[in-house]
Amino acid sequence: MRRRLPSEWSKLLIGLPESGMGYQRVDIRFSDGSVQRDCPVFNGEELELPDRFATKEIADVKLHRTERSLRT
Amino acid sequence: MGYQTVEVEIPSGTRRGTVYNADLLLLEEEPRAHLAAGVYERLAASAGVLEARTIRSIRVVPRELDVRLSATTRGLVLTASSGPATDGELRGTAPGDVFARFTAYSNDRRITPEKGLLPGTYATTEEDSRAVATGEQAVERYALPNPTPATYRFRIDPTAGTQHQAGIVQPAYGHTGGGVEVLFTVGTARDTVSGPAVLPEA
Numbered sequence: 001m002r003r004r005l006p007s008e009w010s011k012l013l014i015g016l017p018e019s020g021m022g023y024q025r026v027d028i029r030f031s032d033g034s035v036q037r038d039c040p041v042f043n044g045e046e047l048e049l050p051d052r053f054a055t056k057e058i059a060d061v062k063l064h065r066t067e068r069s070l071r072t
Numbered sequence: 073m074g075y076q077t078v079e080v081e082i083p084s085g086t087r088r089g090t091v092y093n094a095d096l097l098l099l100e101e102e103p104r105a106h107l108a109a110g111v112y113e114r115l116a117a118s119a120g121v122l123e124a125r126t127i128r129s130i131r132v133v134p135r136e137l138d139v140r141l142s143a144t145t146r147g148l149v150l151t152a153s154s155g156p157a158t159d160g161e162l163r164g165t166a167p168g169d170v171f172a173r174f175t176a177y178s179n180d181r182r183i184t185p186e187k188g189l190l191p192g193t194y195a196t197t198e199e200d201s202r203a204v205a206t207g208e209q210a211v212e213r214y215a216l217p218n219p220t221p222a223t224y225r226f227r228i229d230p231t232a233g234t235q236h237q238a239g240i241v242q243p244a245y246g247h248t249g250g251g252v253e254v255l256f257t258v259g260t261a262r263d264t265v266s267g268p269a270v271l272p273e274a
Contacts, residue, residue: 010181014182014190015190017191017255017257018182018192018194018255020194020215020216020217020241020244020253021173021174021194021196021216021222021253022173022174022175022180022216022218023216040217040218042177042217042218043176043179043180043182044181044182045181
């Protein structure tokens, strides 16, 4: 499902590099402690998530770090 | 990593495709709509369709040949990484270099109000962008996870010496990639972005 990010997270992502043209790969931590890794965010504002995370409150957003990016 | 580019012979002729995890083949013309989320589980959902095909032979396309066939900008390939842009050498743009950026959003948030690109923004070369006539072709060529056709094409005319890395888009999200990708590591100066031109969806 597609979910619009609260503006605080959009502002954060706009200051971070893209993962490819028009998107960023992020790890999401929810307020209940669960984590969903490697989710695409489009245009810094639209997050693609599995349906089961539809109503969970987002506690933190970080760029997803691949093995490749960790080397650099 | 985790894929092979192949040519397969099927009753209707020879087709190129990508094999994921050595057990799932997607041909280049395979419908992408049901692969929207771009995860392997979704790829597997198409396996039933693929099993109906009769494959007479299959061969792996050597990586060097794959890169040569997929990149249209010969000059850039000589200086670009055959891997993703993040592996490419950091260089400055030459005077007159022109780039393009495809997006599904007319309000592209990577473009500043002063008409520059933010640091860490991706684009492609203007020459590579000529291979793309529709928004769906942009999604395929640049392996975009957003299935919405990238119908907006912005033009970038960076000042000479603008830092960037270049490479080849790797297969991802059920797409073959193969286009040239350029990462503007520190963005571009003001008044370097124009557009967008609007492409047909398909």
